[in-house]
Amino acid sequence: MLVWGVTIIAVIGVFVFDFYTHVRTPHAPSLRESGTWSLVYIALACVFGLVVWWVWGGTYGGEFFAGYVTEKALSVDNLFVFVIIFAKFAVPRELQQKALLLGIAIALVLRGVFIVLGAAAINAYAWVFYIFGAILLYTAIKLMRESLAGEEAEEDGDADGGRVMRIVRKVLPTTTEFHGDRLVTKVDGHRMATPLLGALVVIGVTDVLFALDSIPAIFGLTQEPYLVFTANALALMGLRQLFFLLGGLLDRLVYLSHGLSVILAFIAVKLILHALHENTLPFINGGESVHVPEISTGLSLGVIAATLLIAAVASLLKSRRGGGAGGALDQPHASAGAGSAHPAPGTGPDAAGGPTRTNRSGKAAPDADGDGPGR
Template sequence: MHVSALVWIVSILVVLGLFVFDFYSHVRTPHEPSLKESGFWSAVYIGLAALFGLGVWAVSGSTYGGEFFAGFVTEKALSVDNLFVFVIIMAKFAVPRIYQQKVLLIGIVMALVMRAGFIAVGAAAISAYSWVFYIFGAFLLYTAIKLVREASSEEGPVEDEKEREGRVAALFKKIVPTTEQYDGDRLVTRIDGKKVATPLLLALVVIGFTDVLFALDSIPAIYGLTQEPYLVFMANAFALMGLRQLYFLIGGLLDRLVYLSYGLSIVLGFIGVKLVLHALHENTLPFLNGGQHVAVPEISTGLSLAVILGVLVITTVASLIKSKRDDRKALADGDSGSDSGSGTSTREN
């Protein structure tokens, strides 16, 4: 897929323009977005991603179009998992709801800039060394196993995230003077004539650092679906673009997606296997098959997209069913306890 410098420049400017529009139309005036507003703009950004994918399909063919959609769906799913951590960060720093939009939007822009760096490094590594796919594949398999273990434990990844955020916040406070008091939606304020960082800036830094860690598995994952840096960048851009709206839209539903981590672990494990198979097919390591290509089956883009969508749909539906059953059980137990209490009271009388 040939992408000219002009197409790159125009695409980046359009993405930046959308973020600027988002800031001035929604974030500049502090407010807590309604479900209607969040739902509408989430749909708009998903629609823009779909139109872009169809455009790639029409101009460059079904292979690249399919790769974009597979990459976008994967990055979107991983970004939903990120929202769990964002909720924890917002609660830890007690960020008022009306100011959370600003933290999220600036954090997302920072994330995209940092991911662009990862994408460039990944593209250079893949171009120079085909064995990098072995490393990417092994890392994704490790991440998949780690996700399963965290999801199976009672505390899950929450405690690890809190410890990591605490270390980042402590380091930041050592370097930059901070205050515990908010000053509207300002990131920096003055106390006794000295500039100090507000908790809003601290939350922003923690979110930015956290997304660097998220990029360590999301970038290798999407390179397992497409080796085109342009598609990797645009899939990440569109996945992050509607993340702020998604945070407010499904924030209350996050605790109901109990099987999401399992679903993501399956997706990452599947892509990890796909990467290892691709690495074997392109093998140049002298100690494997004499440096010759290994005849192994490769997983098509169509199959990848079908597996990713299937797993995410199944785990989402299963999560909602389990949450509904748990709610009914809790309600029934509550009613049973209430009836038992009433019976005891009657006997005493």
């Protein structure tokens, strides 16, 4: 419990530090600021992983790194949807940081609930691994089909969170204009939400929807709740900076969804094999364990890293051959003009919404027993 307590306090401290040093005063972060802090958070995750490796051994260390890399890749896929959300709510670039940070904090709290429930279910019922495996396999197949089909976003039902946007607008009386970085304001004596609060709520809820496949995915790599939580927390911590760092590079990652579908399918197979090994269902092998090979942590980490590397290289090669969205990353503050290949996030309510491509949910989106860690 001491380890858990210290970790939670540290996570809260990082978010508070981030808010008071970067987000409290509205501004559009520069490429240098975003890049520096993205590297800081990645380095923090690497140091934490090495500490886990040193204190609890290579098995747990490898599990953390596999989980972190997977969650980081899945979180990058979220960014495409965030572009659309900001465009729909017409959030100015200098206010996007606050919505991102608070939305991610909300999502992390809700993911913590999912992790507790998932860990409890796994400890009580070994057959839950079958369900997790089926969810991931379904998501992987659907994502690959949608990616190959190249479906484009529709006007109001395109991104994950599209339905949430409509619900938020119906439930929360919202002003049509922003009032600085306020989430709530008074209009004619009545309290009303600003579009920034609407965007924040949609980001938080949307990220929880993404957790429906990312949480089962990481449980396929480690059954240690502590590692599941820390991998999620560290992956989400630098998401705000990554959003501004990648900028126009998002539309060049055309094969990211393909790579993620391969990773999710691989983890699904790993989960199903583990479920067979731990089998207690009477209609499968008479309720006895099925002797099947189990995929090692080292192999998992290798497959995940290789898949992401291939997807990234293939994406950049395709972008270079096709002319790509050249210059978008070098001009992060460019507006969505007639000649811009990728509009800056949040340039208007009906902005192009960034590159159109499918994300892992299948909807179109812009562009070892023992004393383990935390026990």
